Amino acid sequence: MLDVRRMQVLRAVVTSGSITAAAANLGFTPSAVSQQVAALERETGMSLLERIGRGVRPTAAGALLTEHAAIICRHVAEAELALADLRAGRTGRISIRYFATAGQALLPPALATLRREHPGVQVDLKLTDPEDPLPEVRSGRADVAIVVHRAADPVGGGVRLVHLLDDPYRVVLPRGHRLQRKRVIELAELAEEPWVGNEWPAGPCVRLLLDGCAAAGFTPSFVVESEDYANAQGFVAAGLGISVIPRLGLGNPHPGVVVRRVTRPEPTRVIQAAVRESALDSPPVACLLDALRAAATSAG
Known part of the structure; x- marks a missing residue:
């Protein structure tokens, strides 16, 4: 395999026209430059330079390697520039x-901020309901996932949770x-x-609710199962039962229902961003997390 560094030394010699001039440009001694060229000639098994007066010129093999050294140099420069763009969050x-x-x-507001501050970054966005999105981060298929995570559940190595x-x-x-007529209702009264029900198949949000009911000393009797909060409210408005729904899921309450606080206990789901630890230093990821925290503050 050809030594790329020696090819660059050869290119410097050919470009400058002499070993002495190349040595001065590279900060090497002429002897060191000659040794690098001689080593490259041994690798190729061909003569790469020929003397002309006080200078040198490339042989056909030397000219060929010089041309490829220039291409390699250009590709390295492009790679360094692309890496700098990625490191700065301009691409990726x-x-x-x-x-x-x-x-x-x-x-929505977090992505608007990300797009404004990092317009060159592509976003792969996917809804995972009813599946838990955390395994996507564990497996490396996602950089960030918005999750509901119970303290008792394991997170897994390589994943950091950021409270939102x-x-x-x-x-x-x-x-x-x-x-x-009551402003606050004890959970046991239900x-x-x-x-x-308002989540099918059951996921972490339902498990949190069932944990709260168990702490209040009962297991709820579900007479209707629905897939989302809007449908559940429709069944409640029709008088088929009551439902217990996270506050974020009540952005547009059905006109046929009333909403009240619950206590003793007050079930609460903790919404967090699960982030691959290897992505934490990425400027776009840092921007997204800051924007999610800001959106969470507004929503709360």
Whole structure:
């Protein structure tokens, strides 16, 4: 295999027209330059330079290697420039995974900031509902994921969690319900109510809610299962049961329902950004995290 550094020395000799001039340009001694050229001639098995008066000129093989050395030099310079652009966040790609309510409340303003500050960065954005997006980060398929993560669940190596928002649950009652007059309702008061599910298949948000019910001493009886918060509110408005929905999922309450706080306990889902540790130093990722935190502050 040809030594690229020796090829660059040869190019310097050919460009300057003499070993002495090349040595001065490179900061080497003439002897060191001659040794590099001689080593390259041994590698190729061909003569690369011939003397003309006090200078030298390339043989056909020397001219060929000089031409390729110039190409290599240009490619190295282009690679260094591309790497500098990537390091500065002027180019690159960021993969983001999210669940629906986080997408509605947090991602739009955060992505607008990312696009404004890093317009050359491509964004790979994918909704993962009903799947948990955290495995996408663990496996390296995503740089950042918006997740609901229970403290008891393992995170996995190579992943950092960044807190964004505490999102408390609210009870959604049909208008005219016996508990409507109360501003705050204890979770145990809902034990005998028919419940309308709002996430199917069940994911981390449902598990958090069931943990809260267990702490209040009961297991809810689900009479209707729906796939999202809007549909659940429709079933509640029709009088089929009550539902307990995170606050972020109640951006547009159904006109046929009332929303009340719950307590003892107040179930709360902790929304976090799961980030690959190897991506934390990326300027676009840092920008996205700052923008997500700002959006979470506004949403909270």
